Amino acid sequence: MEKAPLPGDERDTGEAQQRAVVDVAGVDGTEAVVARDGWDSKLEYVLAQVGFSVGLGNVWRFPYLCHQNGGGAFLLLYILLMLVVGVPLFFLELAAGQSIRQGSIGVWKCISPKLAGIGYSSCLVCFFVALYYNVIIGWSLFYLGNSFQNPLPWQNCPEGANGTVVKECAASSPTAYFWFRKALDITDSINEIGQFNSIMTGCLLAAWAIVCLGMFKGIKSSGKVMYFSSVFPYVVLLCFLIRGLLLDGAVDGLKYLLYPELSIWKDVQVWRQAATQVFFALGLGFGSVIAYSSYNPRHNNCHRDAIMVASVNFMTSVLASLVVFSVLGFRAKKITLSCVTQNLELLKFETGQHINITEPDAYNEWLQVAGPSLPINLTNCTMEREMNKGVEGTGLAFIAFTEAMTLFPGSPFWSALFFLMLLNLGLSTMFGTMEGILTPLYDNFASLAKRKTAFTVFSCTLGFLIGLLFTQRCGNYFVTMFDDYSATLPLIIVVVFETISVAWVYGADRFLDDIEKMLLWRPPRIYKYLWKYVCLFAMVGLLSASLVRMVLQRPTYKAYSQDLASEETLEYPDWALAVLSILIVCATLPVPVCFLYHTLREHFGQPAGGGGTSHSVVNGHYRPCSTTDPDATPVDARLMSEAGTPLTLAEDSQGLLFESEGVAESTGL
Numbered sequence: 001m002e003k004a005p006l007p008g009d010e011r012d013t014g015e016a017q018q019r020a021v022v023d024v025a026g027v028d029g030t031e032a033v034v035a036r037d038g039w040d041s042k043l044e045y046v047l048a049q050v051g052f053s054v055g056l057g058n059v060w061r062f063p064y065l066c067h068q069n070g071g072g073a074f075l076l077l078y079i080l081l082m083l084v085v086g087v088p089l090f091f092l093e094l095a096a097g098q099s100i101r102q103g104s105i106g107v108w109k110c111i112s113p114k115l116a117g118i119g120y121s122s123c124l125v126c127f128f129v130a131l132y133y134n135v136i137i138g139w140s141l142f143y144l145g146n147s148f149q150n151p152l153p154w155q156n157c158p159e160g161a162n163g164t165v166v167k168e169c170a171a172s173s174p175t176a177y178f179w180f181r182k183a184l185d186i187t188d189s190i191n192e193i194g195q196f197n198s199i200m201t202g203c204l205l206a207a208w209a210i211v212c213l214g215m216f217k218g219i220k221s222s223g224k225v226m227y228f229s230s231v232f233p234y235v236v237l238l239c240f241l242i243r244g245l246l247l248d249g250a251v252d253g254l255k256y257l258l259y260p261e262l263s264i265w266k267d268v269q270v271w272r273q274a275a276t277q278v279f280f281a282l283g284l285g286f287g288s289v290i291a292y293s294s295y296n297p298r299h300n301n302c303h304r305d306a307i308m309v310a311s312v313n314f315m316t317s318v319l320a321s322l323v324v325f326s327v328l329g330f331r332a333k334k335i336t337l338s339c340v341t342q343n344l345e346l347l348k349f350e351t352g353q354h355i356n357i358t359e360p361d362a363y364n365e366w367l368q369v370a371g372p373s374l375p376i377n378l379t380n381c382t383m384e385r386e387m388n389k390g391v392e393g394t395g396l397a398f399i400a401f402t403e404a405m406t407l408f409p410g411s412p413f414w415s416a417l418f419f420l421m422l423l424n425l426g427l428s429t430m431f432g433t434m435e436g437i438l439t440p441l442y443d444n445f446a447s448l449a450k451r452k453t454a455f456t457v458f459s460c461t462l463g464f465l466i467g468l469l470f471t472q473r474c475g476n477y478f479v480t481m482f483d484d485y486s487a488t489l490p491l492i493i494v495v496v497f498e499t500i501s502v503a504w505v506y507g508a509d510r511f512l513d514d515i516e517k518m519l520l521w522r523p524p525r526i527y528k529y530l531w532k533y534v535c536l537f538a539m540v541g542l543l544s545a546s547l548v549r550m551v552l553q554r555p556t557y558k559a560y561s562q563d564l565a566s567e568e569t570l571e572y573p574d575w576a577l578a579v580l581s582i583l584i585v586c587a588t589l590p591v592p593v594c595f596l597y598h599t600l601r602e603h604f605g606q607p608a609g610g611g612g613t614s615h616s617v618v619n620g621h622y623r624p625c626s627t628t629d630p631d632a633t634p635v636d637a638r639l640m641s642e643a644g645t646p647l648t649l650a651e652d653s654q655g656l657l658f659e660s661e662g663v664a665e666s667t668g669l
Contacts, residue, residue, distance in 0.1 A: 051230035052432025060396040063321040072260035086278040088530040091306035097290035103440025104287030117594030122287035126436040128486040135470040137426040138203035147416040154178035171565035175403040190477040212460040229428040236421035244326030253329015285491035288436035331404035332386035339381035490587035503531040
């Protein structure tokens with residue numbers, strides 16, 4: 001029985017949908033059943049794609065980059081790179097997944113078995129990311145649980161045994177002390193390994209349990225969760241925006257965010273950071289985009305989806321930036337006013353001189369004139385100095401923003417709302433990351449597909465066990481290591497090979513022909529040149545810049561010193577650099593290994609496809625991936641060369657799509 005077409009896809013009425021059961025006669029006369037799940041609605045699919053692409057980076061990475069790299073000028077640069085690099089590559093992945101209806105492994109194997117390693121690399125990178133990303137979800141669970149207290153436990157410094165304030169807390173701040181000492185109980189360096197944080201271990205277990213429950217039925221369960229996890233963060237952001245704009249100092253914070261400095265365009269590192277943010281914002285190379293789109297009906301308008309999801313992603317980043325800097329502006333204004341008051345009280349106490357100044361700008365102007373003649377040294381009190389403290393990553397979410405919320409009336413409510421938002425942002429991205437691992441494996445290994453629930457539980461259990469690495473007292477340093485190095489270079493390499501595979505190996509014109517047959521209209525020709533030249537050049541340039549930066553500058557991390565009660569920059573030890581190198585090599589190794597493996601098989605006259613069936617063609621029709629297919633199925637005789645070696649689709653000059661009436665015509669390479 002056919003599945004009803006998705007809303008807006010009435011043209012699919014006459015053809016089999018993903019959940020349809022189709023009998024296809026095999027070469028040996030046996031019947032093969034092709035079955036594949038599909039989204040229950042177009043809204044469910046869009047929410048899943050938006051939920052995956054919109055993550056924690058939109059809230060705590062993009063605002064920082066925008067502030068540090070020229071404000072409005074960075075926004076313009078980001079929009080430019082999003083249009084010429086982000087959207088074309090995102091469209092490429094959406095179209096490839098939807099046309100071939102397989103995960104990342106099967107998509108690239110369909111073009112050539114030699115390219116299957118691209119998909120395996122995507123799976124490995126997704127696994128590395130899932131390991132540490134769920135730790136961040138565990139942190140959010142910990143803070144969410146502690147938000148139901150009044151006053152908040154990070155609002156004031158605790159008292160020691162003698163009734164005085166703990167020295168370490170007094171030297172830093174209540175929020176920083178709670179984060180580093182109470183939440184993480186962090187060590188002074190990455191070298192102090194082996195001591196576990198029992199509370200964070202429990203939070204990590206809870207995080208993996210939530211992910212497992214959301215994923216155990218594939219998109220049938222995770223898709224339903226997306227209705228809440230993808231929408232709720234926007235409700236919270238709007239609430240925070242309205243509240244933030246009413247705060248004193250919010251306008252000053254927005255000025256620091258948006259003030260344009262066009263001179264930054266000549267800085268190569270700013271281009272690198274903008275391109276990297278575009279790259280990760282859309283989730284390129286993870287395989288999750290391909291996995292989600294593979295469950296779409298054939299005529300779904302993936303071009304419109306690419307533009308829509310990219311636009312929503314960008315607008316979310318802007319919205320989050322407005323929220324973050326309106327609240328941080330309020331925080332900075334409070335701290336700066338307190339600085340002015342303390343300095344003037346000190347002046348009055350030491351000299352008896354009373355100065356009636358309340359505004360920071362007026363105070364700094366007065367200090368510049370009168371400072372040299374004063375008998376004591378007074379410090380400048382500037383909002384910019386406070387705005388630059390802890391506005392990136394965990395420093396924003398767990399220190400700066402939490403400190404600002406302690407100043408809100410009803411702070412426990414706002415704190416619970418904020419960390420519930422972080423939890424949902426993390427979960428929606430985590431579901432997509434897990435889909436990027438599981439879907440390709442289910443599509444290519446029937447034995448796993450028959451045991452989806454068991455394998456999902458096994459994957460989550462394995463993720464938790466390996467994730468114990470991050471629940472050590474030094475675990476935060478490993479999170480930083482994985483975040484900075486386990487995904488960046490491997491993903492860029494994956495996307496470079498993806499672009500080469502489609503634009504040059506398969507052929508951009510042939511790919512556009514396939515898309516035309518799929519969408520029933522031809523995308524603009526500009527995509528051909530963007531894929532072949534602009535995107536490829538940009539990705540190679542980004543890869544080169546990242547490699548040069550790693551070679552010229554020894555990797556460092558920020559460690560919290562208990563004696564200094566502050567962070568300091570340390571170099572990674574040699575053993576940590578070895579771990580970094582292993583992570584990068586392991587993530588990229590499948591690409592050359594698969595290429596060499598299938599090249600040798602061809603050389604010795606063995607089948608190049610390795611017995612896989614998910615990319616085969618039966619009776620002139622493209623065969624969508626079936627979760628019930630066996631691991632080995634005879635290859636259609638029509639695709640056999642004279643030497644008896646199966647030809648790949650690209651080698652046989654066949655399109656990725658095959659019309660229901662016959663094989664689609666396409667030109668050779």
